[in-house]
Amino acid sequence: AQTVTQSQPEMSVQEAETVTLSCTYDTSENNYYLFWYKQPPSRQMILVIRQEAYKQQNATENRFSVNFQKAAKSFSLKISDSQLGDTAMYFCAFMKHNFPGGKLIFGQGTELSVKP
Amino acid sequence: ETGVTQSPTHLIKTRGQQVTLRCSSQSGHNTVSWYQQALGQGPQFIFQYYREEENGRGNFPPRFSGLQFPNYSSELNVNALELDDSALYLCASSMGQNYGYTFGSGTRLTVV
Numbered sequence: 001a002q003t004v005t006q007s008q009p010e011m012s013v014q015e016a017e018t019v020t021l022s023c024t025y026d027t028s029e030n031n032y033y034l035f036w037y038k039q040p041p042s043r044q045m046i047l048v049i050r051q052e053a054y055k056q057q058n059a060t061e062n063r064f065s066v067n068f069q070k071a072a073k074s075f076s077l078k079i080s081d082s083q084l085g086d087t088a089m090y091f092c093a094f095m096k097h098n099f100p101g102g103k104l105i106f107g108q109g110t111e112l113s114v115k116p
Numbered sequence: 117e118t119g120v121t122q123s124p125t126h127l128i129k130t131r132g133q134q135v136t137l138r139c140s141s142q143s144g145h146n147t148v149s150w151y152q153q154a155l156g157q158g159p160q161f162i163f164q165y166y167r168e169e170e171n172g173r174g175n176f177p178p179r180f181s182g183l184q185f186p187n188y189s190s191e192l193n194v195n196a197l198e199l200d201d202s203a204l205y206l207c208a209s210s211m212g213q214n215y216g217y218t219f220g221s222g223t224r225l226t227v228v
Contacts, residue, residue: 037219043204045208050216101212101217103164103172103174104161106160107158108157109158
């Protein structure tokens with residue numbers, strides 16, 4: 001069975017600084033996807049960034065980038081130039097490559113606070 | 117724009133009752149999944165529907181059931197409610213795994 005672990009329950013960062021959220025996972029699969037989702041107090045889960053395991057290049061989306069280490073089963077999220085609106089719960093998630101779409105397995109989350 | 121709408125936003129039910137939660141997905145999203153998120157936890161997969169057929173189920177008892185309709189809407193039904201069923205229930209839909217999932221804002225269910 002796959003598991004996802006986020007070892008940082010809470011983190012804080014000053015506005016405009018950079019922060020990195022950690023995530024490790026365990027799987028015997030070779031084809032899978034990894035995601036970072038953001039959940040603000042509005043409760044909606046918002047996709048931040050996605051990584052396909054067969055792609056060696058790390059995904060980037062504007063201020064958000066990942067460090068994907070497949071052999072180490074590590075998938076960290078770096079947020080550059082942090083903004084107050086980045087304050088939220090962040091969840092790392094794993095999905096096995098499966099048609100028509102697999103289940104997402106989430107970590108426990110990291111609560112990020114961006115301070116002015 | 118969320119594209120996935122859930123109703124109601126909040127609900128209070130009594131132990132032993134039954135509840136139906138609804139989700140309206142975007143056109144073309146023929147895969148819908150439901151998740152249960154307890155307070156302070158990550159979401160847990162309940163089940164998934166593809167073209168109106170159940171296509172995968174998590175570790176939830178049979179009193180959790182669902183339906184998916186041709187108009188891209190879906191339902192989550194929970195019978196014989198228990199106090200531990202109190203949680204945020206999230207609906208997520210997709211055109212296919214390569215497109216990722218779009219989540220709704222959830223229904224907060226409280227069982228008393």
